[in-house]
Amino acid sequence: MSETSDTTITDPAELRNLLGEVGHRATLKERTALHAHDRAWIAASPYIVLATSAADGTCDASPKGDPPGFVRVLDDSTIVIPERPGNRRGDGYRNILTNPHVGVLFLVPTRNETLRVNGRARLVRDAPYFDDLIVKGNRPILACEVAIEEVFFHCGKSALRSGLWHPGDWPEVTLPTHARISKDVAPTLPESLPELEEYYSVTNYTRGLY
Numbered sequence: 097m098s099e100t101s102d103t104t105i106t107d108p109a110e111l112r113n114l115l116g117e118v119g120h121r122a123t124l125k126e127r128t129a130l131h132a133h134d135r136a137w138i139a140a141s142p143y144i145v146l147a148t149s150a151a152d153g154t155c156d157a158s159p160k161g162d163p164p165g166f167v168r169v170l171d172d173s174t175i176v177i178p179e180r181p182g183n184r185r186g187d188g189y190r191n192i193l194t195n196p197h198v199g200v201l202f203l204v205p206t207r208n209e210t211l212r213v214n215g216r217a218r219l220v221r222d223a224p225y226f227d228d229l230i231v232k233g234n235r236p237i238l239a240c241e242v243a244i245e246e247v248f249f250h251c252g253k254s255a256l257r258s259g260l261w262h263p264g265d266w267p268e269v270t271l272p273t274h275a276r277i278s279k280d281v282a283p284t285l286p287e288s289l290p291e292l293e294e295y296y297s298v299t300n301y302t303r304g305l306y
Contacts, residue, residue, distance in 0.1 A: 127247050148187075213246070217243075234306040
């Protein structure tokens with residue numbers, strides 16, 4: 097794209113003019129503590145995205161998943177996210193060490209809305225409530241405890257536009273396997289393609305979930 101074909105937005109007033117004024121429902125929905133409906137939504141959610149940013153602005157958005165209700169509510173202003181075995185990069189957690197501000201998005205299958213929790217996080221290696229976070233006999237590696245500063249529901253328009261929960265609207269998946277993608281984007285990987293196919297197989301992943 098040429099430099100003359102786009103116009104960058106740099107002014108908050110210009111942005112507001114393009115977006116329009118915030119509706120009263122969107123303005124009034126923010127809360128600083130969990131409502132009973134928020135607790136129920138968290139209890140029904142098996143999948144979240146944890147967004148973080150380091151002090152230098154480096155960002156990360158990490159998916160987390162477990163049986164519904166895996167995020168524990170300690171009280172109306174505190175939630176706990178358990179960590180399970182993964183790739184061990186810890187990008188988001190390293191961000192938290194320099195900047196505790198986080199955003200958490202809770203998804204519930206078939207529901208178009210999502211719940212957002214913003215707050216300040218700290219990493220905990222053990223606590224009495226870890227016993228409540230055990231899944232299939234496994235305690236979490238660590239936990240991300242979030243002190244809530246803001247909570248609200250997002251409307252469902254983005255899910256409706258995407259057809260997220262409607263299989264009939266899903267496009268035919270023609271993407272290569274994750275093993276093929278990994279080999280192509282990191283050609284120096286020592287494993288062969290068949291070895292990567294085995295490593296990334298659902299059977300192998302299932303053995304290492306906890």
